[in-house]
Amino acid sequence: LGTLVRRPxxxxxxxxxxxxxxxxxxxxxxxxxxxxxxxxLAEEPATDLTxxxxxxxxxxxxxxxxxxxxxxxxxxxxxxxxxxxPGFAEGAWWVQDLAAxxxxxxxxxxxxxxxxxxxxxxxxxxxxxxxxxxxxxxLDVSDDRLERVRQNLDRTxxxxxxxxxxxxxxxxxxLFDHILLDAPCSATGIFRRHPxxxxxxxxxxxxxxxxxxxxxxxxxxxxxxxxxxxxxxTCSLDRREGEAIAERVIAGAPREIIGADELPVGLAPTxxxxxxxxPGQVAxxxxxxFIARLRRLAD
Numbered sequence: 216l217g218t219l220v221r222r223p224x225x226x227x228x229x230x231x232x233x234x235x236x237x238x239x240x241x242x243x244x245x246x247x248x249x250x251x252x253x254x255x256l257a258e259e260p261a262t263d264l265t266x267x268x269x270x271x272x273x274x275x276x277x278x279x280x281x282x283x284x285x286x287x288x289x290x291x292x293x294x295x296x297x298x299x300x301p302g303f304a305e306g307a308w309w310v311q312d313l314a315a316x317x318x319x320x321x322x323x324x325x326x327x328x329x330x331x332x333x334x335x336x337x338x339x340x341x342x343x344x345x346x347x348x349x350x351x352x353x354l355d356v357s358d359d360r361l362e363r364v365r366q367n368l369d370r371t372x373x374x375x376x377x378x379x380x381x382x383x384x385x386x387x388x389x390l391f392d393h394i395l396l397d398a399p400c401s402a403t404g405i406f407r408r409h410p411x412x413x414x415x416x417x418x419x420x421x422x423x424x425x426x427x428x429x430x431x432x433x434x435x436x437x438x439x440x441x442x443x444x445x446x447x448x449t450c451s452l453d454r455r456e457g458e459a460i461a462e463r464v465i466a467g468a469p470r471e472i473i474g475a476d477e478l479p480v481g482l483a484p485t486x487x488x489x490x491x492x493x494p495g496q497v498a499x500x501x502x503x504x505f506i507a508r509l510r511r512l513a514d
Contacts, residue, residue, distance in 0.1 A: 229253070230254065232249060236249075236413055236452075240252060243452075260499075260500050261290050262310060263290050263313045264291065266308045267373070269286045272286055284479045284480065284481075284497065285320070288316065289308065297310060303370075307371075309367055312405070314503070314504040318395055318397055319343035319344055320343070324347060324349045325348075326348030328349050329352075329392050330352070330391060330392060330393045331351075331393075331435070331438065332351055332352065333354055333382055333431065334354070336355045336364055337363040338353065339367075346371075352375070352391075354377075357379055383431070387438055390438055390443070391439060392440055393439070393446075394436075394445045395445075396435050396448070398448070401421060403450075403452045404452050404503030404504055405450055405503075406452075425456060428449065428464075441512065442512075443511050444509065444510050447507045449504070451503065451505065452493070458491075461489060461507040469512065472488030482497065490504070490506040490507075
């Protein structure tokens, strides 16, 4: 930092994506998307909140000086510590990007359903499912990672069973009505809020993580009841962690098309029936996510 101050250093007039993302994203998603992604680096993202009670959307949008882009969602430009915002102490909401809330929104789980949230930390999706009255098992690889989930459950007054285990070795005591797998990934989709990820992941190979994603997906499908749904998601803007996995690793479970009427305004399913969120799709920005929904046929 001292060297930069002595130069003195200055920012370029227009932000730009670091290599190789400048070329890769333009190739995969088009020049307009790459330009929107670069422009977003100069903007401080608003904060998205998911509400415990969807029926109170209008109330909390007003109380938090925000807008709602979907039932149970508020986007606010408020600054400062979220712990001091209205509704935090009473557990009325939790911080969760709109894109990150979509996988649970697209899982047709209802009160009383037995649902598995794989790779659950930090717990936003567990909270969404618990708020519906589902019997949620939230699994992650270590108890340390589950501590944040535990804290949010305590704050919101919601309930879930927390399991610290390796999903590649763990065995459930029965089948689940539905499963949500937000798989470990490169996390390049969260670059708006964490631009450092583009520098940390720029030269990282995806071989090991895509093997893990495929293994988790194959394993999870076997834990579904016949007719059950599985939603697979990654917060990555790389096709190898999204579309390629869903196309190659269906594990005997047919794809279930996601409809446009299931998505917030500004988003649309792909021709294949997946969801792909990209910079520039929603006013104010949205994280990059890939989402696919599968269904297990009767044995």
